[in-house]
Amino acid sequence: DAKTTQPPSMDCAEGRAANLPCNHSTISGNEYVYWYRQIHSQGPQYIIHGLKNNETNEMASLIITEDRKSSTLILPHATLRDTAVYYCIVRAHNAGGTSYGKLTFGQGTILTVHP
């Protein structure tokens, strides 16, 4: 799986959009970009994933650059409850065999949403 690079920490004011960047310059053609977050003392939570088109769901939007070497997770109206560590992960969508459910978590970005 391709390696990802994220800033170690970011701040955001409550109610504003939080834009979390991720670099994945070695991503290969069959690899998707996944985002998870981990709120303190909880298990990781799936947010969104995408291949090359922009994606949106009830939690967030995912913008992937045309060359697919980077992406941005957007929380449109951040709340205090969005304070968490956000992980950007790339992996083949349905890789089986020895890759069953194997997510390679990096350090992630600690997002702090303040009042």
Place this chain on the structure above:
Amino acid sequence: DTAVSQTPKYLVTQMGNDKSIKCEQNLGHDTMYWYKQDSKKFLKIMFSYNNKELIINETVPNRFSPKSPDKAHLNLHINSLELGDSAVYFCASSQVSHYGKLFFGSGTQLSVL
């Protein structure tokens, strides 16, 4: 209803003891996992089970033995606990059709004294 539940939430024990962590998912998933998060917060897969069959064993010491009595349960038994086993252990599950989208439990914080 909690989708992936694990018990206990906290486990404090002495070195050398044997302990188990239980996990159950009510999502109808075929695949279940154990992940370990160490003191530096790195999260790493330990085991993956698909339909009760072991698929991934990420060079985990054989003191760790997962057991899957059925597709909805994946328990983790740890023999001869060591100080270095102190960590948070997460159970997770996913659908066969979507291995990248995992549902995690809330974790078991294991402290070995």
